[in-house]
Amino acid sequence: MGKLNIAHHKSYHPYRRDNIEKVRQDEEEARLKEEREEGRMRMADAEARIDLLRQRAGQKKSRKKADEDDISFEAIRAAASTSSEAALPDSLQTPEGHINLFAPLEAAAASQAAETALALVREHAKQHSIDKGKCKAKDEDGFRLAPSKLDLTPWYVDAELRSAKEREQGQHEREARRAKDLHLKADWDPMKAVEEQLA
Structure with a gap:
């Protein structure tokens, strides 16, 4: 676009x-x-x-207008206060005096979140005990967000020109691989076949 x-x-x-x-x-x-x-x-x-x-x-209250009816004002205020007190339990009012209309919802959401988190922890513990042998290294190391140091260094920086996979291998594995490679080369050497034919 x-x-x-x-x-x-x-x-x-x-x-x-x-x-x-x-x-x-x-x-x-x-x-x-x-x-x-x-x-x-x-x-x-x-x-x-x-x-x-x-x-x-x-x-006596100070009024801006002298003709306001005290009785009607007091009746309205009393009705509003009784209706608000009847509708709101004491738990909705914070210690500072503010009214939180969503306190029951927040408490229910918090308890539900705690129960969900507890269930997830139990489920994870159950899976962890089952898969303990499978992902031991993954749990110990966690999930890597960046490549390892061996992966970051390219093969041409190494003095022996080895790849990251070859650098991770131990000395014994390298020697076994080298011996296998020499054996294959000796078996498939064309000069060896010529020497066998001439002898």
């Missing part, structure tokens, strides 16, 4: 100076709007806390 080429003189090119400025202004407006909204929320929260503290102290 080809890439999208937008000519620099087009008004919708993303790297034009005016488009960059528009994006910057939009981001600034969004940030200011978010700050205003957050400030309004903080003010409402602060007023609610002050009212609650005044209520606990037994003082």
